[in-house]
Each structure stands twice: as C-alpha cells, then as structure tokens.
Amino acid sequence: MTIDPDVPALQVCGISKTYRLWATPGSRLWVPMLHRLSGLARALPWLSAWLLRNAQRRVHYHQALQTVSFSLGRGEALGIIGHNGSGKSTLLQIVAGVLEPTAGSVRVNGRVAALLELGSGFNPELTGRENVRVNAAILGLSPAQVRERMGSIVEFADIGEFIDEPVKTYSSGMALRLAFAVQVHTDPDILIVDEALAVGDAAFQAKAMAKISEILETGTTLLFVSHDPAMVRAFCRRAILMDHGQMVMEGSPEDVIIEYTRRIHDANLKRLGYQQQSRLKRLDDGFGFDDVRVTAASVNGVEHATVGYGEPLHFTLTLRLRPDIANPLLIFDLMDERSTQLCGRRIRLPKVESVRDIALSVKMEATLQRGIYRVRMRVLDSAHVHEHTVLARQEGAPSFEVLDDSQERFTGLFPVPMDVVVEK
Structure with missing residues (x-):
C-alpha cells in the first residue's frame, strides 16, 4: 500500500453510533408488525397513533457516540480518556472497522493494527x-x-513449547501475550490500543510498553485508550475526553487528565454534600474550591528554582480551609518529569472555626539525580489513611531543576542509605 505522507493518517468525521435495544425477544417481531399496521390504519388516526405508541414502548435507543470528530496526523499519538461507558471502546471499534457507525465516516490512510479484544480471533483447535x-x-x-x-x-x-500446542490448552494470559506479539510485529501504520498493555505479568507489561515505544519511534500513528494517566502522559502528546458518548474536551494530556479527574471528584463531592457552601472549580493548576485549596506556593522564594545536588529546598505554602472539614490533611508529593510520584508526606492541618488561611513550610535537600521535579498538593478530609475525600488537587508549581549529574554517586532518581562492604 502506498502511503501519502501529506494525507492525515486518520480522519474521524461526525461519528455517531445508536444501538436499538428491545424490551423482549418477541419485540423484534412485534415492533415491525405494529409499524406496518399503523401505516395500514392511516384512515383511523387514533388507531394509527395507538399502534405507534405500543411499538415505541417495545424498543429503546442508546446513543453510544454522538458526532465525534478529530484528525490524527502521521506519527501523532492521541490518548482517549473517559469513565466506563463513555464510548471509548465503541469509538476504537469503529475506527478499526469492527463496528459500522450509524452516521459519519472514518478515513484511514495505512495499515491498521488494533489491540482490542486480544486473542478473540484465534481458532482454539489450531x-x-x-x-x-x-x-x-x-x-x-x-x-x-x-x-x-x-x-x-x-x-x-515467551510461551515456550506451548507455541506448538492447541490454543484451547492455553491460559487466558498466554493467549493474550501471543495475540499482542502478532499485532506489534506487523509494522502497522496506525496502532489502536484499548487497555491492551495490562496483559501478562509485570515483566511482560514492561516489555510491551518498550515495544510500543519502539513502534512509535518509527513514525507509527497511535490511538490509545487507558485508565492509567501515567501511560497517557508517556505515549501521547494530545488527548480527548469522552463523556456520555460525546467528545467534551481536546488538548494536552495534562489538561485533559486534570479535567477528567475534576469531573470524577465533582460528582463524588456532590454526593457527599461538600458543595453546599461553594462549588468545585477548575483552576489553572488543577481544581479546588474558592475556600479550600492552596492559594500560594513557592520554593526558595520563587515559582521555579534551580539548584545543585544536595542544596536546600524551602517550600512555603498558603492553604485556605473552611470549618466543615472535619479532618483536614495535606498530601505533599514530589513528582518527576513523567508525573511519577517519587515520595511524599501526609501533613495534618488544624481544624478551623471559620474560613481562614494557614501557612505551611516544608524543607528538604535536593539529593536527587539531574532533572526537573514538581510538586503535587492535595487537600483532603481524611479521618485515617484508608478513608479520605479529595477536596482540591493542584500540581505543576512550584517546581525545581537539579543541575548536577550524580550518576557517580548513585543510580536511579535519589539515593537510599546503604551499608556496602567489599571483602578483600
């Protein structure tokens, strides 16, 4: 197949998908019959209307997707985020050609490999x-x-001698691993992944992620669904948010993930009654309430600091709290460039009698490998470690960069105290 590099790898134009749901198995027969009788009874409008009402009661419609449109250039990686039932898998199945859309069109320019229901196409007798x-x-x-x-x-x-045994003798994990191996060795122009990186054990997952990265480096286009924000950040430069079959947001993975997280917490806080005094809002660096959030934060007196290995870091924070929070708590996390949590601290806060600001200070040393690091701050109502409600979540600033290369001192991101003895 000749690929035109100037044509987008994938164009999704106004895709909609509507499912017809029958009240009973017999409704599949009755509904068409009632519609036909309604047409024959046009001379009696009341009878025709009665027949149509009875037909409508026996069938329901579910709008799985509604006018979804986006374009994906060659070599781009797009992440799709959303809660269960938001239409993510339906969209991927339509792009892969497994499902036909009710309306709209999909234009694919190149060979597609779809990691959807891995192993579903295997013949168990072979x-x-x-x-x-x-x-x-x-x-x-x-x-x-x-x-x-x-x-x-x-x-x-890596399934050993089982490669020459019938697939019906395989465990589910073995079949998934073999199916994954086939798909990623076909040199796809477009790779569609629907939570398929969760196959196998930890070692195989690491190998699968490395293989996906290798494929992307060759210029393959990626359409990726995952509930793991770290994977979306690692593989994608764009993301879309799906909600009840609609594409409600498109932007950077960071912005889309924050909005997705905000919507989840917004629904939970409404259910628990935390939004009676004020409403949860989207902030520049996350989400929170006007009267529950971090209002100011800095490190060494600035928003972004540059330090050498082992130099001091002094974080100063101002938090706003309100009196209905029974067990206020701040979780202060240190994150690397890939948004991986390195370490953190649970900090108990005083209960307030009225809305007020609280000052907080955190000091540490920059005993970290060379790189850029940032802080994630979460304000919680938490009675104990296994029971908490997130009221505000902000990350990105303050941040700092460690300039010194410390590979001679230690490997990894930060040193851990060790007693090392070499026998002579």
Whole structure:
C-alpha cells in the first residue's frame, strides 16, 4: 500500500453510533408488525397513533457516540480518556472497522493494527504457531514475511513449547501475550490500543510498553485508550475526553487528565454534600474550591528554582480551609518529569472555626539525580489513611531543576542509605 505522507493518517468525521435495544425477544417481531399496521390504519388516526405508541414502548435507543470528530496526523499519538461507558471502546471499534457507525465516516490512510479484544480471533483447535500464520495473513503479511518474523513473534510471546500446542490448552494470559506479539510485529501504520498493555505479568507489561515505544519511534500513528494517566502522559502528546458518548474536551494530556479527574471528584463531592457552601472549580493548576485549596506556593522564594545536588529546598505554602472539614490533611508529593510520584508526606492541618488561611513550610535537600521535579498538593478530609475525600488537587508549581549529574554517586532518581562492604 502506498502511503501519502501529506494525507492525515486518520480522519474521524461526525461519528455517531445508536444501538436499538428491545424490551423482549418477541419485540423484534412485534415492533415491525405494529409499524406496518399503523401505516395500514392511516384512515383511523387514533388507531394509527395507538399502534405507534405500543411499538415505541417495545424498543429503546442508546446513543453510544454522538458526532465525534478529530484528525490524527502521521506519527501523532492521541490518548482517549473517559469513565466506563463513555464510548471509548465503541469509538476504537469503529475506527478499526469492527463496528459500522450509524452516521459519519472514518478515513484511514495505512495499515491498521488494533489491540482490542486480544486473542478473540484465534481458532482454539489450531496451534499457536498456526494461529500466528492465519492472523498475520489477515493483517496483510505475506507468507515470506510471516516466516521471517515468526521467530521474533514466538520469542516476544515467551510461551515456550506451548507455541506448538492447541490454543484451547492455553491460559487466558498466554493467549493474550501471543495475540499482542502478532499485532506489534506487523509494522502497522496506525496502532489502536484499548487497555491492551495490562496483559501478562509485570515483566511482560514492561516489555510491551518498550515495544510500543519502539513502534512509535518509527513514525507509527497511535490511538490509545487507558485508565492509567501515567501511560497517557508517556505515549501521547494530545488527548480527548469522552463523556456520555460525546467528545467534551481536546488538548494536552495534562489538561485533559486534570479535567477528567475534576469531573470524577465533582460528582463524588456532590454526593457527599461538600458543595453546599461553594462549588468545585477548575483552576489553572488543577481544581479546588474558592475556600479550600492552596492559594500560594513557592520554593526558595520563587515559582521555579534551580539548584545543585544536595542544596536546600524551602517550600512555603498558603492553604485556605473552611470549618466543615472535619479532618483536614495535606498530601505533599514530589513528582518527576513523567508525573511519577517519587515520595511524599501526609501533613495534618488544624481544624478551623471559620474560613481562614494557614501557612505551611516544608524543607528538604535536593539529593536527587539531574532533572526537573514538581510538586503535587492535595487537600483532603481524611479521618485515617484508608478513608479520605479529595477536596482540591493542584500540581505543576512550584517546581525545581537539579543541575548536577550524580550518576557517580548513585543510580536511579535519589539515593537510599546503604551499608556496602567489599571483602578483600
């Protein structure tokens, strides 16, 4: 297939998907019959209307997707975020060609590999090796290409001698690993991933993530669904937020993740009654209430500090609290450039009698590897460590950069005290 580099890899134009749900199995027969009788009874309007009402009571419609549109350039990575039932998987299935849209169109420019329901296309009576040949051929590989890549696929799946056993003898994890191995060795132009990186054990997940990164470096376009914000940040530069079948936001992964998190907490706080005095708001660096949040934060007196290894870091924070918070708590976390939490501290705050500001100071040393680090601050109502309600979440500033390369001192991001003895 000849690929035009100037044409977008994927164009989704006004996609909608409506499902017809029948009240009973017999409704599939009754509804068409009642509609037909309604047409024949036009001379008696009251009878025709009665027949139509009875037909409508026997069928319901579910709008899974509603006018979703976006374009994805060659080599771009787009993350799709949303709660369960928001339409993410339906959208991917339509893009992959598994489902037909009710309205709208999808234009795909290149070979697609879809990691949706891994292993669903395997024949249980065939061996793993035979299923690899069949699936690779379906995905567009020639017999010569299959022979050339068979060794790499078998090695990547790492299921040992089971490769020549019938798939019906496999565990679910083994079948998923083999299916994943086939898909990522087809040189796709567009890779569609729906929570497929959760396959296998921790070691295989790490290998799967490394393989996805390797594929992206070759210029493959990625459409990625995951409930793990860290994975969306790691792989994607754009993201969209789905809610009840609609695309409600498009932007950077960080902005979309913050809005997704805010919506989750907003619904929870409404249910618990925390929004009676004021409403949860979207802030520049997260979300919070006017009277419950961090109102000011700095490190060494500035928003972004530059320090050397081991130099002091002095964080100063101003928090605003209100009296209905029974057990106020601040969680102060240190994050790296990939938003991975490195360490943190639970800090108990005093209960207030009225809305007021509280000053807080945190001091530490920059005993960290070279890089950029930032702070995440969460204000909670927390009676104990296993029971809490998030009232505000802000991250990004303050931040700091450690300039010194400390690889001779330690490996990793920060040192851990160790007693090392080398026998002579």
